[in-house]
Amino acid sequence: MTNTPLPRSLDPASGELLAGYLLRLAHRIGIPPLDLAHRCGLTAGTTFPTRHIIRVDDTRAQQTATVCRLGLPEVHALTLATQAPSYPPLHLVYLGRHQSHIDMANDGWVFTSFSRYCPDCLADTADLPGGSVWQGSWRLPHTFVCTRHHRLLDWRCPACQAPAFSNGYRADGRWRPTQLIPSPHSHLHPAQCRYRPGTGRDPACAHRLDHPSATGEGPTEAMVHAQHRLAAAARSGAGQDAESLGRPTSPQRFLNDIRATTLAICSTWPATAEVFTGAGHLDAVAAHAETLNRAPAERAGPQGDGWLARSVDHPPGDPLRAAALMALVVQILDDPGGQKVLAHVLSRLPSSRAGYRRLKRLAPHCSPGMNAAIGESSHLRHGTGVGPPSLFPQPPTHHGLLDPKKIPQIMPYAWAWPLDELDAPARQLRRDAAIRLVQMARGGSRAAAARYLGISPGALQSATVTIRAWQKVPGNAAAYQDALQRIAEIAASATGIEAPSSTRLTTADTG
Structure with missing residues (x-):
C-alpha cells in the first residue's frame, strides 16, 4: 500500500459507483483493477470486499482520495449509502437492529451480487476517458427502468447469460463468493462482461454489454411512475415528506411500506390479484410469487431470477418481474383506499409463517396507514372462526344443477x-x-x-x-x-x- 498519488486520474461521473470508477481508472492507466485496489488500501488480498459498495471507512476513503487525486467527499459519493441516503436497508441500524455489511448482502434488498444495466447508457459513455460508466442506482432493487432511454434495464450478459457484473456461478451451479469487481486481474474495458465460466480459471466472457439490444415491450406508465416514486424517496433528504395509503409519512417509512406490501403480495398470492385485476403484467408477479412459495429445499439453491432465495419477501432480480411487482405495490400505496385491501390480504397471512414474523418486525417502522392496515388485518383474522371472507365470492346459483x-x-x-x-x-x-x-x-x-x-x-x-x-x-x-x-x-x-x-x-x- 502506498500513498503516492497516481500520475493521472479521472473525475467521477455523476451517479457512478466505486466499482465502476475503479474499472474506468484502471483501464485508463493500463493496470489490473486489483493492483489499483491495493494502492488505494481497499484490499490486501486477491478479492474486493463487497462492503465498499455500501460505504468506505474514513481511513480507506482518505487513502483512495490521495491515490486517485480526489476530494474526500468525492470518494464517499461513490457509495450507495451516499447516493440513496433515505433507503432504510442501507442504514447501519435497520428495523431496530445493528446490521453488518454481510447482513445487508444476505437480506435481499441490496444488490451486491450483480448489477442491472442499460446498454444504451453504457454505449453513450463508452468513449469517455476510461470507458463506460456504471450507475450506482443500477445496484438497487427499486431501479428497473432507464427513464432516459425509456426502457427496462437488462441484467444478463447476452452471450453467457450470467448476471452482469457478478462473479457468476461455479461449475456445480452455486454462486461464487461475490466481490466488488469480478475477474480483478483482467485487463478489460468497463463495458465487457467479467464472468468466468466453469471453475473460474478460464478467461472472462469479455462480451461487450454496451451494444444496445431489443428488450421487447417498453415499460408501462405505471412502471415508470413507480420508478420515479421509489427513486425520489430513496434520494430524499432530512425533513422531506412522502405519502402512503392516503396519509403523510417519512420517505423511510414509505420505503418500509414498500417492503411490507411486497411481503403481503408474495406471501398470500393470488389474494391481491383478485382485487387489482386491472394491474399490468400480473403473470410476471405470479411467476415471482410462485418461486418464493416453493418448498424451502427447492429455494435453497440458485434461483432463475439470479438470487439465492434468502428471504420470503425479496424483490425479483429480473427487471420485468421487479417492475411489475413494484408497479402493483405503488398502486396499492398510492390508493387512499388501499388500507382496506391490504387488511384483507394480510389477514390471509398465516401466523405460523416466517412472513408473519417479518411483518411484525417491520410494523414499528412503517407508516401510520400501514399500521392501521396491519391492525385491521389482525381483527379480521381473529374476528371469526373460519378466517377472513373470500374476496369476490360467487353464490352457487346452480348448486345441484351442475356437477x-x-x-x-x-x-x-x-x-x-x-x-x-x-x-x-x-x-x-x-x-x-x-x-x-x-x-x-x-x-x-x-x-x-x-x-x-x-x-x-x-x-x-x-x-x-x-x-x-x-x-x-x-x-x-x-x-x-x-x-x-x-x-x-x-x-x-x-x-x-x-x-x-x-x-x-x-x-x-x-x-
Whole structure:
C-alpha cells in the first residue's frame, strides 16, 4: 500500500459507483483493477470486499482520495449509502437492529451480487476517458427502468447469460463468493462482461454489454411512475415528506411500506390479484410469487431470477418481474383506499409463517396507514372462526344443477359454442367460462374455482386481466351473461341434469 498519488486520474461521473470508477481508472492507466485496489488500501488480498459498495471507512476513503487525486467527499459519493441516503436497508441500524455489511448482502434488498444495466447508457459513455460508466442506482432493487432511454434495464450478459457484473456461478451451479469487481486481474474495458465460466480459471466472457439490444415491450406508465416514486424517496433528504395509503409519512417509512406490501403480495398470492385485476403484467408477479412459495429445499439453491432465495419477501432480480411487482405495490400505496385491501390480504397471512414474523418486525417502522392496515388485518383474522371472507365470492346459483367434477379447464366446443358470438379472445374466454361454471356450481372465489380446476395462478390472472378489460366495453358484460347462462344449460343437459331457465346471473356475478 502506498500513498503516492497516481500520475493521472479521472473525475467521477455523476451517479457512478466505486466499482465502476475503479474499472474506468484502471483501464485508463493500463493496470489490473486489483493492483489499483491495493494502492488505494481497499484490499490486501486477491478479492474486493463487497462492503465498499455500501460505504468506505474514513481511513480507506482518505487513502483512495490521495491515490486517485480526489476530494474526500468525492470518494464517499461513490457509495450507495451516499447516493440513496433515505433507503432504510442501507442504514447501519435497520428495523431496530445493528446490521453488518454481510447482513445487508444476505437480506435481499441490496444488490451486491450483480448489477442491472442499460446498454444504451453504457454505449453513450463508452468513449469517455476510461470507458463506460456504471450507475450506482443500477445496484438497487427499486431501479428497473432507464427513464432516459425509456426502457427496462437488462441484467444478463447476452452471450453467457450470467448476471452482469457478478462473479457468476461455479461449475456445480452455486454462486461464487461475490466481490466488488469480478475477474480483478483482467485487463478489460468497463463495458465487457467479467464472468468466468466453469471453475473460474478460464478467461472472462469479455462480451461487450454496451451494444444496445431489443428488450421487447417498453415499460408501462405505471412502471415508470413507480420508478420515479421509489427513486425520489430513496434520494430524499432530512425533513422531506412522502405519502402512503392516503396519509403523510417519512420517505423511510414509505420505503418500509414498500417492503411490507411486497411481503403481503408474495406471501398470500393470488389474494391481491383478485382485487387489482386491472394491474399490468400480473403473470410476471405470479411467476415471482410462485418461486418464493416453493418448498424451502427447492429455494435453497440458485434461483432463475439470479438470487439465492434468502428471504420470503425479496424483490425479483429480473427487471420485468421487479417492475411489475413494484408497479402493483405503488398502486396499492398510492390508493387512499388501499388500507382496506391490504387488511384483507394480510389477514390471509398465516401466523405460523416466517412472513408473519417479518411483518411484525417491520410494523414499528412503517407508516401510520400501514399500521392501521396491519391492525385491521389482525381483527379480521381473529374476528371469526373460519378466517377472513373470500374476496369476490360467487353464490352457487346452480348448486345441484351442475356437477363441478365434470367441468374441464377449457370447455369443449360442444359446450362453448355460444362464446363464438362474442368478439373476445377465444382461449382466455373459454378458460374464464370454466371458472364461472365452477363458481356457479360450488360458490366461492375465482381463485378457489381455479384451484379446483387445476389452473395455475399465472393462467388465472392472464384470463382475468384479459376478460375483465374486454367486459368494460359497453354491451360485452351483458352478452357474456347470456352466453354463460346458455353454456350452463348445455353443461347441465350434457350431464343429464336440466338447468331451469329462470336461474339467471347478475351483472355483479360476471364482473
